[in-house]
Amino acid sequence: MLVITRKKGESLLIGENIEITISKIDDGSVKIAIEAPREITILRKELYTEVESENIEAIKIDMNILKKFKK
Template sequence: MLVITRKKGESLLIGDNIEITIVKLDDGSVKLAIDAPKEMRILRKELYNEVKAENQKSIEFNLDVLKGIKK
């Protein structure tokens, strides 16, 4: 994991086409601006984890339903 220090208005680059800029600093939070190609999916990790958990529940439910079907 890379740990980097940036100040308001400073940026960092990921590859050739993703730029993350520090827009605002508040007590305990940072506002970021992300410039990336439109086809690149950008999600907050907590949202990604929620969706992943819901998908797993759905898979488990569907497997239980299938197990209950008799041939």
């Protein structure tokens, strides 16, 4: 993991086409602006984790239900 210190208005680049700019710093929170191509998906990690766990739950199957269809 890379840790970088930035001040309001400063940026960092990821690759050649993603720029992250610090736009506001308040008590305990930071607002960032992300400039990236439209084809790149940007998600908050907590949302990604929630969707991932819901997808795992959705594919769990009770095999007994399938056996009943076989009859």
